[in-house]
Amino acid sequence: MKYVFMLLFVFFSNLSWAQNKVDVLVLYPDTVANVLGNNVAVQAANFINQGNSAFTKSNINIQLNLLDSVQISGYSNTACNSSVVSSLETNTEVTNLRRFHKPHVTILLCDSPTNNIAGNANYPSTVGSGGAPKALAVALYSHAYTFAHELGHILGVGHGKISGSTTHTGVPISTSMGYGVADNYRDVMTYPNAFGNAVQYLFFSNPAIKTCIGQTNTTCGTNEYNAAGGIPTVYTNYVSKYKSHWTNLQPTQLTTFKFDIPNPIGSMKIEMIYPTRKLICNPSYAAQIYSCEHKTFSSGQHIFQITGQGSTWKYESGVCQAGTDASQKTCAYNVTVADHNKTILMSAKYNGPPLPETTITFNANFNILGGGSTSLSLYDNGLKLCEFRYSWNESINTCTITLPRSNARLELRGSVLDRFEWSDHINNNYNNYGSCDPQDDSNYTPSLCNINNLNGTPMTKTFSVWVYD
Numbered sequence: 001m002k003y004v005f006m007l008l009f010v011f012f013s014n015l016s017w018a019q020n021k022v023d024v025l026v027l028y029p030d031t032v033a034n035v036l037g038n039n040v041a042v043q044a045a046n047f048i049n050q051g052n053s054a055f056t057k058s059n060i061n062i063q064l065n066l067l068d069s070v071q072i073s074g075y076s077n078t079a080c081n082s083s084v085v086s087s088l089e090t091n092t093e094v095t096n097l098r099r100f101h102k103p104h105v106t107i108l109l110c111d112s113p114t115n116n117i118a119g120n121a122n123y124p125s126t127v128g129s130g131g132a133p134k135a136l137a138v139a140l141y142s143h144a145y146t147f148a149h150e151l152g153h154i155l156g157v158g159h160g161k162i163s164g165s166t167t168h169t170g171v172p173i174s175t176s177m178g179y180g181v182a183d184n185y186r187d188v189m190t191y192p193n194a195f196g197n198a199v200q201y202l203f204f205s206n207p208a209i210k211t212c213i214g215q216t217n218t219t220c221g222t223n224e225y226n227a228a229g230g231i232p233t234v235y236t237n238y239v240s241k242y243k244s245h246w247t248n249l250q251p252t253q254l255t256t257f258k259f260d261i262p263n264p265i266g267s268m269k270i271e272m273i274y275p276t277r278k279l280i281c282n283p284s285y286a287a288q289i290y291s292c293e294h295k296t297f298s299s300g301q302h303i304f305q306i307t308g309q310g311s312t313w314k315y316e317s318g319v320c321q322a323g324t325d326a327s328q329k330t331c332a333y334n335v336t337v338a339d340h341n342k343t344i345l346m347s348a349k350y351n352g353p354p355l356p357e358t359t360i361t362f363n364a365n366f367n368i369l370g371g372g373s374t375s376l377s378l379y380d381n382g383l384k385l386c387e388f389r390y391s392w393n394e395s396i397n398t399c400t401i402t403l404p405r406s407n408a409r410l411e412l413r414g415s416v417l418d419r420f421e422w423s424d425h426i427n428n429n430y431n432n433y434g435s436c437d438p439q440d441d442s443n444y445t446p447s448l449c450n451i452n453n454l455n456g457t458p459m460t461k462t463f464s465v466w467v468y469d
Contacts (some may be wrong), residue, residue: 025103029075040088071276102246121153134244156234176230356456
């Protein structure tokens with residue numbers, strides 16, 4: 001009975017811990033996209049990970065979850081101040097994005113700090129403009145600490161000591177503040193001018209932690225400076241309720257572009273290049289009709305680009321084909337009020353010369369340590385091509401496919417694999433084979449293999465699988 005109680009206690013404790021989730025929507029302007037390129041999503045995910053690290057180090061029951069990172073119009077060269085935060089409350093595009101994604105918190109990545117201001121955020125408040133939660137912030141696109149700092153404000157944490165005897169208290173819990181020790185260390189909420197040469201660390205104040213920076217006798221706070229004591233209450237009374245505001249609200253200016261690509265498609269890529277730059281889909285197999293979508297909350301001109309020799313565009317009301325480059329064409333569509341809450345059907349077709357059909361044989365070398373079994377599958381852009389299995393009474397280790405195109409992006413997805421690597425079948429080097437990417441599969445992440453310049457010549461790809469039972 002004692003063991004049953006302990007199991008139930010652990011289960012409900014973990015369940016409680018997992019419930020304090022904060023869904024975050026990250027927005028950014030074109031000027032940030034120009035700097036970071038395709039790495040905006042990576043940067044946003046990195047900020048979320050570092051924020052989670054700060055909460056974990058501080059023993060605070062908060063788990064950030066990135067909903068999406070979306071480029072928006074109208075905020076080029078954005079300042080990082082309170083006036084920008086206020087403008088987000090009434091911006092129609094932002095409101096529609098919040099209605100669509102239904103976040104707890106929305107943060108815009110700014111790129112033009114002024115007067116040393118790298119971010120700003122609203123403190124906890126039940127409602128803002130139109131009854132919407134005021135869980136909004138701006139944070140400099142290059143500073144993970146600023147991102148975590150502004151999230152702290154939304155969770156009610158103040159800066160703490162600013163200078164001399166002046167303090168910036170928490171809202172609504174005054175003791176939820178940043179903490180530091182002069183000329184030694186300070187947390188993510190503090191300002192440097194009150195702590196001399198103190199080094200800033202990524203944590204929130206918590207007096208229960210006595211080894212704040214990995215050293216003994218480095219307390220992370222006091223009863224007077226205790227963000228860990230205030231954040232859970234603010235989450236329960238404010239932030240946890242923000243998401244429910246959006247539950248029954250839908251976007252008022254949502255336009256969906258749906259792309260249907262009939263086979264054979266050859267090799268092509270479809271992306272939007274204006275008003276934002278975003279890869280929409282990169283179909284590459286010819287076994288079925290391929291569909292993908294792009295949703296926009298903006299009106300005005302939208303320009304899509306198709307890359308692929310011999311490809312053509314078309315949409316509902318006619319042919320849309322511009323440009324003279326045989327391998328790259330654009331298609332402009334002007335979104336009007338009449339298109340809101342509608343789906344625009346577009347199609348792209350490969351009608352160039354037939355591509356060579358290349359036969360590829362895949363061989364799996366299983367290395368089972370300690371017995372056991374395993375399985376893994378080979379995918380081509382989401383389409384399962386074949387499965388490899390190994391157990392005491394079964395071994396399927398060969399698969400042959402034919403690809404009617406010049407390039408392929410294949411994935412190996414494992415089930416209980418510890419590790420697998422692509423290998424060079426000629427000299428048995430267990431490292432990168434061409435542009436294949438060997439990696440540890442202990443987290444069930446796929447291993448990628450980009451095969452380029454297929455020309456009809458048969459080839460063999462071999463990979464080795466290690467399973468530790």
